[in-house]
Amino acid sequence: MEMKQLWLVAPGETELRTVPVARPAKGELLVKVEAALTCGTDLKAWRRGHSLIPMPGPFGHEFSGTVVDAGSGVRKFRPGDAVMAVHTAPCGKCAYCKKGLYNLCREIMDTKVLGAFGQYVLLPRHIVKTNTFLKPETLSFEEAAFLEPLSCVVHGVERFEAVKGAAALVFGAGPIGLLHLLILKARGLRVAVCALEASRLALAGKLGADCVFRPGEAKKAMREFAPLGADYVLECTGRKEVWQAAPGYARRGGRIMLFGGLEKGALVSWPSHLIHYDELTLMASFHFCPADVRKARSLLVEGKIDVKPLISGQYMLSGARKAFERLARGRGIKYIIRAGD
Ligand SMILES: [Zn+2]
Numbered sequence: 001m002e003m004k005q006l007w008l009v010a011p012g013e014t015e016l017r018t019v020p021v022a023r024p025a026k027g028e029l030l031v032k033v034e035a036a037l038t039c040g041t042d043l044k045a046w047r048r049g050h051s052l053i054p055m056p057g058p059f060g061h062e063f064s065g066t067v068v069d070a071g072s073g074v075r076k077f078r079p080g081d082a083v084m085a086v087h088t089a090p091c092g093k094c095a096y097c098k099k100g101l102y103n104l105c106r107e108i109m110d111t112k113v114l115g116a117f118g119q120y121v122l123l124p125r126h127i128v129k130t131n132t133f134l135k136p137e138t139l140s141f142e143e144a145a146f147l148e149p150l151s152c153v154v155h156g157v158e159r160f161e162a163v164k165g166a167a168a169l170v171f172g173a174g175p176i177g178l179l180h181l182l183i184l185k186a187r188g189l190r191v192a193v194c195a196l197e198a199s200r201l202a203l204a205g206k207l208g209a210d211c212v213f214r215p216g217e218a219k220k221a222m223r224e225f226a227p228l229g230a231d232y233v234l235e236c237t238g239r240k241e242v243w244q245a246a247p248g249y250a251r252r253g254g255r256i257m258l259f260g261g262l263e264k265g266a267l268v269s270w271p272s273h274l275i276h277y278d279e280l281t282l283m284a285s286f287h288f289c290p291a292d293v294r295k296a297r298s299l300l301v302e303g304k305i306d307v308k309p310l311i312s313g314q315y316m317l318s319g320a321r322k323a324f325e326r327l328a329r330g331r332g333i334k335y336i337i338r339a340g341d
């Protein structure tokens, strides 16, 4: 059996390839992709290459689907089951896994599955065992495909212990900034969002932001929103100048979550005086642990947050390039990529 799969061959260059469909071995699942989503990481790779996304190689990592074949020994799932999953799982054996730092597992990035922009994905045993779940009928395939980005955001939010009533400033109103907004509002925080594009700010307002503004208005708006400065500042743009500016918006004792990864080799510097005498905590967040995936799944399944407004449209595999061109111009938040039959 063969299938269509989108490959990223070079920055800005994709190729629709016909590749063999693998048979699931022991513990593995073959899943027909029902919905896949574009992601900020994909956009970075499409624009400039990405150290964690090999090129040329299969593209896309956010998906949900239907089981078509199960390897021997798989008991939790059978053909016909609708499933939601993420594309990684920790090994459970390395020194980091033993410390419970599963997101930092030595193997987690080497054993990930790419190729969600395709007709089928083969889920290896470790992912089937830890990070694959049945999808309830009440949740659409499109919503279920948010499991991966939402897990990343849950991981970060768990790290800085978002306290009810606190004031948070989110830089960026792309998918990650908006998912932060949704989670922080669901937890009862006051949230301000700063972004460049008017359409994204308008969406942030609709999704419940208490205050939205463009970078030029940030200082003034923050004096009203949180006169002392924000309790939490969340960098969700992946831009160096925002990393640099973020600590300047925190109150004394505040926390700065650096979420949007920069290009390898990028250097950032901060005034030591500010960091020390204001006792700021600089934090970073990378990927997620299985516990974060389970929490993200509950948020989706229990309807605690509504991700549907983040879907900006859909394209077939052959038109996926258009989705990335739009995203590169700041148009839309996330696009569904459909493989078809
Ligand atoms: Zn993603």
Ligand SMILES: [Zn+2]
Binding pocket: 090, 091, 092, 093, 094, 095, 096, 097, 105, 106, 107, 108
């Ligand atoms: Zn490990």
